[in-house]
Amino acid sequence: NAGVTQTPKFQVLKTGQSMTLQCAQDMNHNSMYWYRQDPGMGLRLIYYSASEGTTDKGEVPNGYNVSRLNKREFSLRLESAAPSQTSVYFCASRSITDRRRLNEQFFGPGTRLTVL
Amino acid sequence: KQEVTQIPAALSVPEGENLVLNCSFTDSAIYNLQWFRQDPGKGLTSLLLIQSSQREQTSGRLNASLDKSSGRSTLYIAASQPGDSATYLCAVSGSNYQLIWGAGTKLIIKP
Numbered sequence: 001n002a003g004v005t006q007t008p009k010f011q012v013l014k015t016g017q018s019m020t021l022q023c024a025q026d027m028n029h030n031s032m033y034w035y036r037q038d039p040g041m042g043l044r045l046i047y048y049s050a051s052e053g054t055t056d057k058g059e060v061p062n063g064y065n066v067s068r069l070n071k072r073e074f075s076l077r078l079e080s081a082a083p084s085q086t087s088v089y090f091c092a093s094r095s096i097t098d099r100r101r102l103n104e105q106f107f108g109p110g111t112r113l114t115v116l
Numbered sequence: 117k118q119e120v121t122q123i124p125a126a127l128s129v130p131e132g133e134n135l136v137l138n139c140s141f142t143d144s145a146i147y148n149l150q151w152f153r154q155d156p157g158k159g160l161t162s163l164l165l166i167q168s169s170q171r172e173q174t175s176g177r178l179n180a181s182l183d184k185s186s187g188r189s190t191l192y193i194a195a196s197q198p199g200d201s202a203t204y205l206c207a208v209s210g211s212n213y214q215l216i217w218g219a220g221t222k223l224i225i226k227p
Contacts, residue, residue, distance in 0.1 A: 048214060
């Protein structure tokens with residue numbers, strides 16, 4: 001049971017390049033989230049997927065797209081990377097069935113992205 | 117719009133002391149509140165989850181309280197150890213269970 005996994009762990013891009021961050025969870029969670037964390041700030045929500053087949057914008061969606069490929073996987077795509085997107089990206093999933101940890105979010109290890 | 121504030125931004129205490137970290141939020145209509153630990157360059161570890169109907173949760177030397185009416189939560193750490201040094205983040209869950217985060221308290225425990 002790996003929990004939430006993210007790939008890659010590190011990435012360096014040049015301005016204008018594109019890439020996809022991958023996230024997968026094996027806990028049978030319905031809801032998944034993408035956050036970014038900038039230095040000295042709390043995390044901010046980029047996009048979320050309340051259930052398979054649905055996606056919605058969060059607080060800072062500009063410059064990103066997402067795909068909920070299936071119940072396990074939720075990917076984040078940067079079509080044309082900009083230096084302002086240099087950040088640490090975290091994927092999370094939410095439990096709705098475990099009564100002891102109802103609606104708790106579980107996080108992946110993060111992807112550290114630098115855009116030059 | 118929900119805002120979450122954590123004070124102080126940094127705290128340094130000698131080993132063995134009991135300490136309290138504070139988290140305040142502006143909108144009391146929350147579903148739950150989570151406390152996380154983040155080590156430098158690492159991911160997020162969930163420490164405690166308090167549902168909106170609960171007043172407190174305990175795990176080992178950690179105790180978190182929630183007062184929705186006043187918009188406050190505290191994380192109490194007993195008998196602090198150098199291994200407790202990390203950044204502690206609180207987050208409240210709003211509509212669609214999106215987490216709204218504080219900026220964190222960086223804790224240093226001096227041996």
